[in-house]
Amino acid sequence: GENVEQHPSxxxxxxxxxxxxxxxxxxxxxNYFPWYKQELGKRPQLIIxxxxxxxxxxxxxxxxxxxxxAKHFSLHITETQPEDSAVYFCAARGDSTLxxxxxxxxxxx
Amino acid sequence: xxxxxxxxxxxxxEMGQEVTLRCKPISGHNSLFWYRQTxxxxxxxxxxxxxxxxxxxxxxxxxxxxxxxxxxSFSTLKIQPSEPRDSAVYFCASRTPGGxxxxxxxxxxxxxxxxxx
Numbered sequence: 001g002e003n004v005e006q007h008p009s010x011x012x013x014x015x016x017x018x019x020x021x022x023x024x025x026x027x028x029x030x031n032y033f034p035w036y037k038q039e040l041g042k043r044p045q046l047i048i049x050x051x052x053x054x055x056x057x058x059x060x061x062x063x064x065x066x067x068x069x070a071k072h073f074s075l076h077i078t079e080t081q082p083e084d085s086a087v088y089f090c091a092a093r094g095d096s097t098l099x100x101x102x103x104x105x106x107x108x109x
Numbered sequence: 110x111x112x113x114x115x116x117x118x119x120x121x122x123e124m125g126q127e128v129t130l131r132c133k134p135i136s137g138h139n140s141l142f143w144y145r146q147t148x149x150x151x152x153x154x155x156x157x158x159x160x161x162x163x164x165x166x167x168x169x170x171x172x173x174x175x176x177x178x179x180x181x182s183f184s185t186l187k188i189q190p191s192e193p194r195d196s197a198v199y200f201c202a203s204r205t206p207g208g209x210x211x212x213x214x215x216x217x218x219x220x221x222x223x224x225x226x
Contacts, residue, residue, distance in 0.1 A: 034215070043200065043217040044152070089152065097142070097165065098215055100152040 002027040002094030006101025013080050013108055021104045023090035024072040032093035033066060033073045038103075039086045047088075048075070080108045113218035115201050121224045127189040130221045133182055134203030142215065143176055143186050144200040152200070158184065191225045198222050 003026040013019050034049035050057045050064045057064050066073040085108045091098040114133040134141045142157040156166040158178045178184040201218045
């Protein structure tokens, strides 16, 4: 089955700086890569996703890049704000289910 | 739409007791997933259903865990007997049918926080 590795596990940045979270996946057949944000005590919520026929996607301050050859994808947050503080999960769709990374706790101070 | 609805939001029980968690997916979503979240193991898929039929239950940790989906609008996850190591947040999620513009978008419920003493 699919295996998703996510790094770093924690990330501390100053307000206004950029944050980058990286994930790798194992199943070359995976074709859908969403990112979820989970605030403390809340449910994971989709913030952006990318499909395998696209190399990059942007939505305001967040962007995701995908390198299918290397089997890795990344989340980029620019001009970070305190409300960006949360746990971020990457995921990859292997067969018909999502496999999640272990999460990155982002702290913006 | 009210989204994915889970109950109870919090459950505290004693070891050995039966626990039943409930989920109502978003109307029109034909896939339903049960995940367990812990600090150590992150988000783990327990089981998922397509059109009310269990497709993959390989993530169910033990025979003490069982899940049903008697109709398109209701699913249960049961633990009997419960153990302290079952303490976790259990999320239900549903997904739009394949082929639509929103295909593969997984929407989570608010979760059920289970504490087994």
